Amino acid sequence: MDRLHLMTVFVAVGEEESFAGGARRLGMSPPAVTRAIAALEERLGVRLLERTTRHVRVTEAGQRYLDDARRIIAEADEADEAAAGSNAAPRGHLSVTAPVLFGRHYVTPGIVDYLRRYPGMEVNAMFVDRVTNMMEEGIDVGVRIGELPDSSMRAVPVGHVRRVICAAPSYLAAYGAPQTPEQLAQHTIVQSAGSSTPPDWRFASAGRVQSLRFQPRLVVNSNDAAIEAVRQGFGVTRLLSYQAAPLLASGELQLVLEDYATPGIPVNIVHRDSRQGSVRIRSFVDLMAGRLRAEPILRSKK
Structure with a gap:
């Protein structure tokens, strides 16, 4: 089987923690997904998933491979997008995170606008009041409120809150x-x-x-x-x-x-830095940055 296909199947099963869930996500039959995982584990010579009657969990080796597979798949998608041209309409899947209330009031309307503009896109939004590890959790774009630590992520300033x-x-x-x-x-x-x-x-x-x-x-x-x-x-x-x-x-x-009152707290959109520049990520960040910069609540540093 194609190696990139096997990686895609493994990522779907690992993220869903279910063979059936991975099959539904990919539109495949459960037996086909089971065969793909078995072929991948045989090729690598390592067990990637622990199976019980109720749950599927990635092993320690599987977690490392999951992180690498996400990155490789994302880079392959970006290479396809770059070859197709920067004017191509974005297609595929995007994962977004933000704090709960901020996501509800300010990010969700932007996501709806984005999906209406680009019918070929799907978005998974995770709104949580904690700092997510975007690389480990497979998230493409995040809204961060507060000073940013040094990282490989690219940041787009959009305003301040206090x-x-x-x-x-x-x-x-x-x-x-x-x-x-x-x-x-x-x-x-x-x-x-x-x-x-x-x-x-x-x-x-x-x-x-x-x-x-x-x-x-x-x-x-x-x-x-x-x-x-x-x-x-x-x-x-x-x-x-x-x-x-x-x-x-x-x-x-x-x-x-x-x-x-203390000085304002910066608000940034952060996303993976990439050489090709994903059309999916770039189009979403551009749209969201424009919307957030127009929000009066984000304009004052005082």
Whole structure:
């Protein structure tokens, strides 16, 4: 069998963790998928998958091969696209990631626009409030909020967001609004414990940045839950400006301590760097960058 075909089958089974799921993705019969995996393992002389009655898991060797196979398939696709010409309409599959609320409100409309423009494309969107390893998880494009570490990824700046502190009008009417950061210690704190949320709250004043840590009465593992708690009048929380924007606009939340706001946090679209430049990735990044740069919520650094 063709080696690239065998790799494609293995990637589908490994990502789906199922022979049947891989077969459905590729439009193949389950027996054909089973034969392809057996042929690949025989050719390599190593077991790539561990099979049980309920699950399929990649082995340690299989995980290394899965990462390499994804890269090789992507480079082959890019070579085809480059040969077909930069004006060819994108076709195929694209994987995209972003934080949950940002993905829901700002990335999903862009994905819908993209799919309407390019009928030959399919998109898998994974919205999670954690930093994904795009190479290991086979993701083509991601939206990152925060400073970027050095990596092989290419970054396209699209704007800034900022951290804001807010509470419901009913809470502020009952307990008063804090006038200084230190006064937050006397208030009910609701804090999200997401992996991208630092525990220290930072404030800017007189040209310097001050970090404070408060004892929260409620800790939740999602920004949605923190927003809902304070919307109901239970305490003060810290959010990113885009997360709070709808409720600030409706008057359900109010900002506090605005004079102590820290500088904006960069927002970037990141994607794999490649020599050929994938038409699929390039067309999506161009569309999404244009949409995000036009969003008012991303324009201010202050």
